[in-house]
Amino acid sequence: MRLSLLVTTIACLIVGSPLQAAEVQVAVAANFTAPMQDIAAAFEQDTGHRVVAAFGSTGQLYAQISHGAPFEVFLAADASTPARIEQEGLGVAGSRFTYATGALALWSTDANLIHDGESLLRSGAFRHLAIANPKTAPYGLAATQVMQRLGLSDTLKPKLVEGQSIGQTYQFVASGNAELGFVALSQISRHGQITSGSTWPVPAALYEPIRQDAVLLTKGADNPAATALLAYLKSERATAVISSYGYGH
Template sequence: MKAALRFLLLALVALPAKAGEVSVAVAANFTVPMQQVAVAFERATGHKARLAFGSTGRFYAQVKNGAPFQVLLAADEETPARLEREGLAVAGSRFTYAIGRLVLWSATPGVVDEQGAVLKRPDVSRLAIADPKLAPYGAAAVETLTGLNLLAAWQPRLVQGESIAQAHQFVATGNAPIGFVALSQVMVDGRVAKGSAWVVPERLHSPIRQDAVLLVSGKDNPAAAALMQFLRGGAARAIVRAHGYAPAS
């Protein structure tokens, strides 16, 4: 009897911890890499990440209104910091998981030159950007146009998407011949896979530091804590790098 009980206890100890689930709000520009991170995360930990993609500004409003997200992967550093200040995120949990790059892109080869001089052509009908009030990549696009003294010329021809994903869709479908998108959206195996592109020099806009933060609703969820830890590890950093981001040091 004692031997059987001892065997049962040893068997219970050997069992893996119960897998959990974490609800994650993810900036639209990070869609593809986060899908890969989620697969690697589940394989490594057994936990499942339930993902929602959209604009950082929209997610902020949803969290303020009680949306049950447990982790936010923003497209900026300001939104997670604001959520911390407002008591909606766990103080001290915020860190930079990726540094993004802005690119001027066309789905058609030969349209965008390597210096971005296409922005000075008056015959280009429309330019897609993400809403600068909601999406940090949109704000970076406006900052770039302002620095080049081209914002006024382009203002009547701007096509705004709610998120960087929608801005990319406008260009991919031909509704806009060119657009500012995230490099990660058009990069495959270390190069722009389709069309033509100009990677915007980093000096033309503020760094796009993308921060993750643990939201208050996830503070007692082991799966949420595990994901925050996994995002700092080598497997996640390799995925970040492969999609055109610079992982934070």
């Protein structure tokens, strides 16, 4: 009798486990790559659900979503794109919220290059300045706002090297193809410390706030893993990870 009960219990566990766990397809803005990888690992450990993430510029990801890509959750690098997705019926009404507030930084792998970022930009003592495409990447748009407010747009235009996402922009600088570039602070810092090179945290007054919103896409409305991930982003464990990369809330 006991053996029969034990076998039945084990069978239920084996059959039940796959039904309890689910997979969620997530479109993630490139600046949030490292935090998302950490959060996904913790989420999978805590819930048993599996995260499949694709990273890119917000504009590129929006285009994919609008053309039927199978994403169920969208973590954008701005607030306007998720709002647009919701208005177009591609997102679940009322699911949108701000999961992070980004910060812009001027960065170089040369530890001695950036002492005063504004002075360096005004001096033009460099060959290439990397920025993300301002039409598709909110951090690229923020970079153009900085140059405009400093009155340097025309002066710096010949030196610009444009990445399709903030991830590619980071690679331009990391590889040495550009001496410096405007990147997300989250890409170059952890726990308040710059991980390499030299940087200038751009004063917030020089660009519009980079409010990053998440939205549940209609394809994920009935997926428990999708709703669980959005709830998890608000958890203490996830917000601690987000803060550790230099984001605000």
